Amino acid sequence: MNNPVMTASGTFGSGQEFSEYVDLGRLGAVVTKGVANHPWEGNPTPRVAEVYGGMLNAVGLQNPGIDLFCRRDIPFLSQFDTRIMVNVCGHTEEEYCEVVERLAEEPVDLLEINISCPNVREGGIAFGTDPAAVETITRAVKRYARQPVIMKLSPNVTSIADMARAAEAGGADGISLINTITGMKIDVNKRKFVLANKTGGMSGPAIKPVAVRMVYQAAHAVRIPVVGMGGIMTGEDAAEFMLAGATAVSVGTANFTDPAATVRILSELEDYMRRTGTEDVNELIGAVTE
Numbered sequence: 542m543n544n545p546v547m548t549a550s551g552t553f554g555s556g557q558e559f560s561e562y563v564d565l566g567r568l569g570a571v572v573t574k575g576v577a578n579h580p581w582e583g584n585p586t587p588r589v590a591e592v593y594g595g596m597l598n599a600v601g602l603q604n605p606g607i608d609l610f611c612r613r614d615i616p617f618l619s620q621f622d623t624r625i626m627v628n629v630c631g632h633t634e635e636e637y638c639e640v641v642e643r644l645a646e647e648p649v650d651l652l653e654i655n656i657s658c659p660n661v662r663e664g665g666i667a668f669g670t671d672p673a674a675v676e677t678i679t680r681a682v683k684r685y686a687r688q689p690v691i692m693k694l695s696p697n698v699t700s701i702a703d704m705a706r707a708a709e710a711g712g713a714d715g716i717s718l719i720n721t722i723t724g725m726k727i728d729v730n731k732r733k734f735v736l737a738n739k740t741g742g743m744s745g746p747a748i749k750p751v752a753v754r755m756v757y758q759a760a761h762a763v764r765i766p767v768v769g770m771g772g773i774m775t776g777e778d779a780a781e782f783m784l785a786g787a788t789a790v791s792v793g794t795a796n797f798t799d800p801a802a803t804v805r806i807l808s809e810l811e812d813y814m815r816r817t818g819t820e821d822v823n824e825l826i827g828a829v830t831e
């Protein structure tokens with residue numbers, strides 16, 4: 542990658558809408574919205590809500606399916622001098638593997654396997670909260686993958702280090718974290734849940750301290766690279782994740798308030814490096830240990 546700043550899955554589409562605001566060629570990688578073997582409709586609306594310091598979403602992995610994705614989104618992204626990381630979702634091991642197998646012949650650089658979505662009942666988080674299941678699905682996906690496999694871990698667990706080690710044991714080439722933290726919002730005047738799904742995934746700056754802690758713990762539990770995310774709004778936030786042990790970072794919710802957040806964060810990270818006399822961005826990785 543040209544630099545460590547990427548988009549976070551589900552907050553940037555496949556880059557089409559954002560290409561009006563951002564030169565996609567400046568990003569380390571574009572990480573796409575999760576894609577499954579068939580189109581998914583997602584959850585009923587309302588499925589997003591603002592909360593203090595971030596948002597809740599229960600989109601439910603709405604996606605066009607792998608056929609349309611390969612015809613439409615990959616050719617679009619291939620025009621830019623950036624890496625393409627495709628986020629993969631499924632209900633069963635077979636569904637994940639089918640998508641990964643389809644992507645083997647496509648001009649895609651990296652795969653991110655979402656085993657941590659809190660908003661779908663089967664698949665998603667069902668795999669991501671049990672270390673044995675994490676190891677099994679990682680091993681299964683690796684059998685079909687031609688590209689490096691990054692397993693996306695859930696924060697809704699007691700020991701993130703155990704999950705990280707399970708992904709590494711299954712053969713993952715990297716891990717990414719955190720996905721959203723399960724939350725809820727109630728409209729006290731209507732006395733109703735704000736989201737049709739009742740619960741949703743919390744993201745944005747309010748979750749950043751949790752994410753930094755988990756990235757630190759995961760990075761110290763494994764030898765494979767870690768992609769850090771969760772509430773990154775500024776270049777200093779990105780530096781914080783790298784100092785905790787991340788090799789690269791993803792920017793998610795910030796895109797909703799500032800569509801150019803990714804490139805702004807990249808230039809702020811460069812400012813931070815100049816200010817602190819950091820010559821190579823890799824010097825930041827895991828530099829804080831005590």
Ligand SMILES: Cc1cc2nc3c(=O)[nH]c(=O)nc-3n(C[C@H](O)[C@H](O)[C@H](O)COP(=O)(O)O)c2cc1C
Nearest residue numbers: 549550551575598655719720744745771772793794
């Ligand atoms: C609206 C929305 C949709 C998301 N969709 C996906 C998805 O399809 N796959 C996935 O792995 N993560 C998905 N995520 C999680 C983000 O990629 C990211 O892990 C999380 O939001 C934390 O980062 P942030 O605080 O910078 O947003 C989604 C998040 C949001 C807010």
